[in-house]
Amino acid sequence: MKTSFLAARTTRAALFSLLALGAYTEAQACPCGCVKICVDNLADRPAVSAAAPFVLDVRFDAIDQNERNDAAHAHWYGSHFLTTATVETQLGGQTWFLSVPRVERHLHTDKTAVGATNYDQTVVGLGDITIGTRFAWSGFTVNAGVKLPTGKDDIVFADPDGGLSRRYLQPGTGSTDVLAGIRKDFGAAGSAWSEFVQLQAEGSVASDANFRPGTTMSLGAGVRYKLTDNFAASLQGSLMRQFRDKNTMRLDPTTQRQVAAPTKSVYDEDLESGGLTTSVAAGLSYKFGAATSAYLFYSQPIVTRNYVAKSATSLVNPVHATAIWSLGLSHSF
Known part of the structure; x- marks a missing residue:
């Protein structure tokens, strides 16, 4: 039995009416569900249409952080x-989306001091859900969204002395963030070449009294070339400025670290969360048909500048300055 247009529209309205209040804040959500370094597959996604009112994009990002800063801070x-x-649909002439992340981390300490105890821990959970919209404006594409505090942010890490106690390793930030940005696409109709440039920002508008994640701003650009009707190659670059997290939480006073340095916070490595990163990404995409496409990207940081060095000779290498493999599949239905 076919669903009538009115019934389909009513269903979409019911699904997304609760999103409108949050998305109205003119915030931007990265269209690709990024992991700090954002690669963009928007040009390769199937389009929402009356015959296929929904698009589902499932993306897997892998970060192998097996060596930090060439072992200088390991x-x-x-x-x-x-x-x-990520599920997309159209309502009121705009594209609306809902992104739900699952976070899985396998963490290990690497202490080399005599008698030191090393720890292993796996962190798995729902991340922070993003809701938002995307619409055309004066030749540009404006993206708007809100990231909600749905991920856990109070997991107790295994190392009592804080070796794993980085707040950014929690599945969620515990904050409500708005995301805002604008995008411009180039390329003549029928040309094998297309380009884009986009500016994005994310900032916290509500957080707990002791912790607020730092604001992130990024500038990205990319070029895409159609090798065949179904096969395309992309090259992208990004410049990301991440400001440091604000944290006033305290350690357990009985731990060795707190006794040795009582002024340190429970996440005393939050200096790692700030920096300026220049990255490049290369990718391939393939369309299996009008409704389905797949993509593979590799992102590599080229230059990382942390504005608070660990020492005179050592810079930190946080999660967002690590190579990322991204594999995804998009399908309209």
Whole structure:
């Protein structure tokens, strides 16, 4: 039995009416569900249509953080796997989306001191859900969204002395963020070449009294070339400025670290969260048909500048300055 247009529209309205209040804030959500370094597959996604009113994009990002800053700051290391499902539809002439991430981290300390105890821990959970909209304006594409505090932010890390206690390793930030940005696409109709440039920002508007994640701003650009009707190659670059997290939480006073340095916070490595990163990404995409496409990207940081060095000779290498493999599948239905 076919669903009538009115019934379909009513269903979409019911699904997304609760999103409108949050998305109205003119915030921008990255259209690709990014992991700090954002690669963009928007040009390769199937389009929403009356015959196929929904698009589902499932993306898997893998970060192998097995060596930090060429081993100059290797107190811990880990591997991170993020799976993000994004559903898009159209309502009122705009594209609306809901992104739900799953976060999985495998963390290990790497202490070399005599008698030191090393720890292993796996963190798995729902991340922070993003809701938002995308619409055309004067030749540009404006993106708007809100990231909600749905991910856990109070997991107790295994290392009592804080080796794994980085707040950014929690599945969620515990904050409500608005995301805002604008995008411009180039390329003549029928040309094998297309380009884009986009500016994005994310900032917290509500957080707990002791912790607020730092604001992130990024500038990205990319070029895409159609090798065949179904096969395309992309090259993208990004410049990301991430400001440091604000944190006033305290350690357990009985731990060795607190006794040795009572002024340190529970996440005393929050200096790692700030920096300026220049990255490049290369990718391939393939359309299996009008309704389905797949993509593979590799992102690599080229230059990382942390504005608070660990010492005179050592810079930190946080999660967002690590190579990322991204594999995704998009399908309209």
